Amino acid sequence: MDLQNTDVNAEATVQLSRAKTLRLHTGNLVNRSRMKKKCPGSPSEELRDCIQATLSDWFSSTKPSTTDLQDTLVCSIPEAADAIKPEEREEMKVSAKLFLCEAGQSAIREAVEMASQMLTVSQLDSVSIAPPCAPEGDSQTLAHLQPAWEELEALVKSRKIAAIGTSDLDKDLLEQLYNWAQVKPSSNQVNLASCCVMPPDLTAFAKEFDIQLITHNDPKELMSAAAFQEAVREGARVLSTTDWRLEWVLRYSVIVKSRGIIKSKGYLVSAKRASP
Template sequence: MSGAGESACSSRGEPLALGEVCTDLTMSTGNVISMRGVRRRAGQGTTEEMAVPCACYSVSLGEEEREPLSITVKLFPVGLDTDAVRQAVERALTELSVKQVEAIVLSNPLPWEEMTLDQLLPLWRVLEQFHAQQKVAYLGLADVEQSLFEAICQCDQVEVKPSLLQINLTNCCSVPDDLRDFCRQRDVQILTHNDAQEVLPGAVLRPLLSKHLALAEPQRWSLVWSLRYLVMVQHKGVIKNKGYIVHVARS
């Protein structure tokens, strides 16, 4: 975990004290696949999988390991801050010690029927910049309304079209035929998921912070972005590494 001017990790489980100078903090679960407690609860939701943050669980991938692996990063920004999206992608690359990931999926930060193309485009352009720098091969979206997804695919201002579309089946019991046809024509892969709209709500975040950090005013801290990375062995469907990174800030 790291904050403004501070980095700490406790091996004894005591809450870590943060000085007043610390105004933001990034926490990582490390590889949850390697944690026995998480393995025993396979199939749990995203929120439950965000385990005890500790930098002692290294997830760095060696260059000799990189070629047979496929890495997907799913971003969960809070709001429409483009800097948050940029920071999240850069942190994922740093955490995994890789120069490129195969795919980045941007989760809709707003209620799915409220997001507009004008709001989405600035966030998408950040991802396009990483694509132009060859730091990501494919881009995707999650939980956007069908009309919005079709609009961004057909938008002349978009240089890199979505290659992936994730749909939460709690909002849509089946993929509409016209959407399936639209994606097939554009070689877009449709995937389903069960991530919550709010992956780390305040009611969960603040008790978690208070448990592991000595904060004077935990109610002033809020989530800025979170992400999940999934590292799989190509062509085998075996998960090698899975973890979460969370960035919070103090108001």
């Protein structure tokens, strides 16, 4: 047995056990050879594999710390980072989709700030939001969307985001949001698994008000609580993870404008330990 590796794993386990918030940054999946070998069948499978691999790599590389244990534990792999250099920023388009697993406007600001910090940019070019699913049996309403949208608008006004978009809104709800909002949605993502052809009324409305319609294949629930806990358990090799709950997931991509190629892509994940 490698005694040094055992000490490292013990240190990482202690840090995880004491933390109240867990933040993960997968780094650039384009460059991570471990992830490039995988061909996930869905966004959910990709996210699960990313969480597991990032935790596993972090646990195997963590150095013993002499500092006080922190409430917020950030797990990232420095060699897999994808910071954007100042001189290349103008050539890059930074887009993100934020999945809110729990309601709460503070999560939106936290996710955007973490993405900006990890990518070393002052502003994200676009952020689309997938709010938490409405309570079972209820349909999505404008009232349900408004708190999250107001937080996005505040981030646009403070120049943290240039443009904001929505996900899976039908024509009526998109029109309600557009008429109410101070900062209008620039895009709306449509899941073609639920509608094989873009609805004509949605297409007409989007065209009239210059809203870009983008297709996607993300499930309504990107990751279940059980799937997240399993990924943490397998990546960290700890027995109990039931006290961790997923807060939000931000998926980002950095595209070279002139060439239309993806320079980097990755996930940021935040989870909180349930209160005793």
